[in-house]
Amino acid sequence: MPTENLYFSVMYESIGNGLEEQIESFKIEHCDLKIVFIDTLQMVRSDTDSSYGSDYKELSMLKALADKLEIAIIVVHHTRKCKDTDPFNMISGSTGISGCVDGSLVLIENKRGSRIAKLFCVGRDIENAEINLQFDSDLKKWVVTDEPTAPKSKDNIFLAALYVYLQSQIDFVGTASELVTALKTVSDERFYPNRVTRDFVQNGYTLRKYGINFQYKRTRNGRLIILHYDRERDSSDSKNTN
Template sequence: MADEKTKLAVIDGETLMDMKLPPTKFCVDTLLPQGLCILGGASKIGKSWWVLDLCVRIAKGEPMWDLKTTGGTTLYLCLEDTLRRVQNRLLCITDEVPPNAFFATSAGTLSDCLCEQIRNFVKEHPDTVFVAVDTFQIVRNNSIDTSYANDYEEIRILKQLADELGICLLLVHHLRKQGDSDPFNKLTGTTGIVGAVDTAFVLDKSRRNADSATLYCTGRDVEDRQLELRFSKEEFVWKMLGDSMENREMLLPKEMELLVEFMKVQKKYSGSNTEFCERYNEYAGQAVSARGLKRLMNLWEYRLADFGVRFRSHRSNGARLLEIEYFFSAGDDSAVGDG
């Protein structure tokens, strides 16, 4: 018998396609997902003010820039600050800090118990959703190795930790002084850092003394996005002036809108994918292939459920079958496209 360590844990494609996997969780809806994130910005640009505001708002479950947050315990490792400075900043941005927002001004490094410290904190506070490390440079290993491989490995350790704990782990990082047309190339270090994180943010100003800045966003679970921000010197928080996504509603693609309308008429169906696709095409006046339709349904499964359509695929007697239904009552119907 082969050693278990030498065997890959694999899953066949058919089983994978039929699995009901949960959608990505977000600390801040559409912006800050679960996983490992990094925020880059020049020194003294205001990164820490935003992270502090995030910690308080997520702990309270309050929106950030009209974006819904998932409330839960937060931990801010503010490793460049003293408790007095953190307290002064909190007094500037809020009248009330909830008891589930925690702060620490010292922590271990990647080679000296940092991961275990974070694990223990989450074990003590199982509703933890957000941990920020400010700054990443302080917790890195003391190594002269500045290679892509070293950057990638250090980030990979923290990504595994975030995935293991099911949290959003945000690293605050600096930018190099040299300019670049791609803001993500300005992050200090090699491209191994951006390549290994799930989501990357860069806060960048056109002029050093300007109040306004652009927050650039990219990642595996978020759309590429730019938010125009202004720092309020009265409230000491970043205010959003504009969002490149604000005119793009979270709508279904046309094929899925038609599917919802079709299921309002069909109500229920159980049978082959091919037959269902033929009925759909006849109703919708489309010429979508059964494979193409099923791919779109899988991609938009959770959004379809918001519009009252749920389905499952399974195999019976060697045949691939689809069960789909429209489960809203007449009084509960929501118009497709309301977003």
């Protein structure tokens, strides 16, 4: 569907030669900016060399910019034509690309033109995943064909505790350690700060269903977790049980 919040730019500079300033200027004009797509990486590269050092340097500049502006930058890139048992070895260029970014997604079609594919996912804050997809010609997008799987029981306990806590508190702003401490007021279960981020990423759909919005904010003292419970957006069967 058309949206007023989607902008296209066909005039751009290269990495290290003005692109970062362009994105920063746009962020100033649109303070609600959340995500930037670059299609494709090669279009904004300032160095045609694909060595490890060059790949890592340019992607590091984009990552630093994303961290600074607290946005996500998605870079579309090509894969090699040769097949590999490890899908991530098919990413064109050196390992400097996948080694620098927070996460990589590789889409491989079962057979050219079949419109059936698998999305391979790996990242610092997520567990490895393989998601089966099929292209919907009517919707003009890839849709997930996997049957949804229930979260692990441990995740269920964490989400249940979080849900109960936010129903009464509505908002939370703090570190992962502070969140774990806060959840002790509603659960005797032991949670671990180093798992909190992964639990959020893995259960994003469930959190939205329960009316929970979450985001991260990087500060000099670390990463803050920002949570808000919106009862009007809570589509679960549990909102009327408290």
